[in-house]
Amino acid sequence: MLKWLAAILRAEWGGPGWLRLFDYLSVRTMLAALTTFVISLIIGRLMIRWLHDRGYRDVVEDYGVIDVGNKRGTPTMGGLIIILAVLAGYLLWFDVHSKLAWAGLASLLWFGLLGLVDDLYKIRGGSGKAGLSQGVKLFLQTAFAGLFVWWMLSPLSPVPPELRTQLYIPFMKAPLLDLGLYFIPFAIFTILAVSNSVNFADGMDGLATVPVAIVYMVYAVVAYVIGNEIYSAYLNFDYVAGAGEFAVLAGAIIGACLGFLWYNFFPAQVFMGDTGSMALGGLVAVMALLLKQELLFLIAGGVFVVEGASVLIQEKIGIRWLGRRIFYRAPIHHAFQHRGVAETKVVIRFWIVAMLLGFIALLSLKFR
Template identity: 40%
Template sequence: MILSLFDYFVEHYNLPNIFTYISFRSAMAAVCGFLIALLPGRWVIDKLRIMKFGQEVRSDGPKTHLKKSGTPTMGGLLIILSVLVSSALWLDVHSLYNWILLLAIAGYGLLGFLDDYLKIVRKNSDGLLARFKLIGQFLLGISIGCLVYYNGNEYTTYIYFPFYKEPILDLGFWNGIPYIAFVTLLLTASSNAVNLTDGLDGLATGLTLITLVPFAVIAYVIGRADFASYLFLPHIAGASELSIGILALLGASLGFLWFNSHPARVMMGDTGSLAYGGALGTIAILLKKEILLPIIGGVFVLETLSVILQVLYFKCTGGKRLFRMAPLHHHFELKGWHENQVVNRFWILGVIFALIGLLALKVR
C-alpha cells in the first residue's frame, strides 16, 4: 500500500524512489513485523492470561514440562497479525504470490486457532479431532493448489530436484490434478512437521527463522532474470516481491521469539505452528523449491521421522520403543540434556541444513 502512495509522489513531485526498491521494502517489512509483534506483546500476553487461555500440557510428556501448564498460549495470533499488517503496508498490491502466502498463513492459523480453543475449553491437550484437522489441512491445500495452478506460469507444474538444472517431473497432466494433489500433500506434511517440532521454548520459532533466510535469498534471486540465468534457475517474474512477505514473517518471528525464548512467557500453540508450516510449504511451492524444502527444513523432517519410526517400531515389536520419547527433542531431554541445550543444538543443525540448501543453488 505504501508503494502505491510513494509511486504517486515520485511521479508528481520528483521524490527519491527508494520506496520502490524491493530490497528496501523487504527490510522495512521485517522491521515493521518485528515491532508490531514486540511492542504490544506484553499487553497481548497479559490479555491471554486474564482470559485464562493457558497451555494444557500432555500428561504423558516429560515431567519437567508440567510447570509450563497455564502459560498463555495462542501466541501465534501475534505472529499472524504482525505478518498481515506489515506485509499489507509494504507489498505491491498486484503481487499475487504475496496474497497467496498471506492466505496460507491466515488459513492454517485459523485451523490452529480452532484446535487451541477446543483445548482450552475442554481443559486438556486434546483439541480438534485428528480427522477433522486433517480434513481442514486437505481443504486448505486443495484451495492453495488450485490458486497456484490456475494463476501459474510456465514452470508451475514442473518439479525440480536439488543439484539438477532441468525439471525431473511435470505434474500438469489430467488438468493439473496430480499437481494439486502434490501441493496438498506437501502443505499437509509441512504444517504437521512444524506442529510436531513445537514442543520446547523457542524451538519451532527459531528453526522457522533459520529456514526463512535461504528462502528470502532464493525469492530475490529467481525473481531477477540475470541472477536466475547465471545460476541456471527458472526465472519467475514477480518472485522477488515474495521476499517482502517472507521477511515480514521473519521479523514477526523475531518479535515473538523475544517472549517465546526460555523461559517462555507465551506459547504459539497450533495457531502459530500450523501457520508457520503452511507458510513454509507455500513459499517452497511458489518458488519451485518443493523438494529443497525437506533439506532446508531438515530438522523438521528429523522430528517428523522420529514420530513415524517410533510408532512403526512400537507396533512391530509389540510395545518396545526406538526412542525414549518422540518427537526427537523429547528423547534428548530424557537423556539428560537441558531444554536450552536441545534448542540451541537443534538450531545449529538448522543452520547447517539451511547452508546445504543454499549450496544446492550453485552446485548444479
C-alpha cells in the first residue's frame, strides 16, 4: 500500500528521496517483519483476554501417562493474532498490483477460516474430536486447492507457462521432469499434505511457531533470489517476475510468529489452534508451488514432514493394517514426551533440528 502511495507521490509531486526506499524488497521485508511483530505483541495480550473471557479455551485430550492438566483452559484460536497482525502489517508494505500477494493472502484467509470453524466446533463439543470431520476438512481444503491449481495453470497465472508444471529438486539445476497433467494431483496433494503436517506439529508450547518461522525464512530467501534477474541467473534459477513479493509476505509472517511466540512459549498463555496452523501451512504450500520449490519443503519443513508422517504411519499402517500402534503416541512429539523427556526439552530440540534443516535448505540454493 505504502509502496503504491509513494509511487504516486513521486510521480505527481516528485516527493522526498527517501520514498524510493519503498522500492527495495529488502527494506519492505524488514519493515513488514518489524510491523507485524509489534502489532502481534500489542494485540496479543488483548486477544488472549478476549478469548479467555468468551470461553474460547483449548480442549486437551487426556493421554493418561502424559500430564495435560496444566494446559486445560488455556485460550486457543491464537492464530487470529498472527492473521490479524499479518493483515494489518503486510497490507502496509505489499505491492497492490502483485498477483502473488493476493494469492498468498487468499490462502491465508481460506485456511485460517477453515481452522477457525474447526476450533469452534471442538470448543462447542467439549472435545478435541468434536471438530469438523476429516472428510469435510479434506473437501474444503481440496476445493481451495482445485481453484488454486486452475488459476495457476490459467493465463491469469504470474508463473511463466513453461515453468508451471515443471518439478524441481533441491541441489539440482535443471528440472527433474515436466509433470504435465499430473501436476494437478501433485499440487493438490502438496497443499493438503503441507497444511495438515503443520497442523499436526502444533501440540506443545511453541513447538510449531519457530519451525514455521524458519520455513518462511527459507522461502523468503528463495523468493528474493527467484524474483531478481541477476541473482536468479547467478544461482541458476528460473526467473519469475514479481516473485520477490513473497519475501515481503514471508517477512510479515516471521514477525507475527515471533510476536506470537512471546505468549506461546512454555507455559503458553495462548495456543495457535487450527486457526493458525492451517493458515500458516496452507500459505507456505501455495508459496512453494508458485516459486516452483515444492520439494524444498521436505528439507526446510523436515520437522513437519516427520510429524505428519508419524500420524500417517500410526493411523493408516499401524492401526488400520496391523491392528496395533507403531508409536505409543502420534504425532511423534508425544512419543518423546511419553518416554519422560520434558516438554521444553522436546520443543527446543525440535527447534535445533528445524534450524539445521533450514541451513541445509539454504545451502541447496548455492550447491547445485
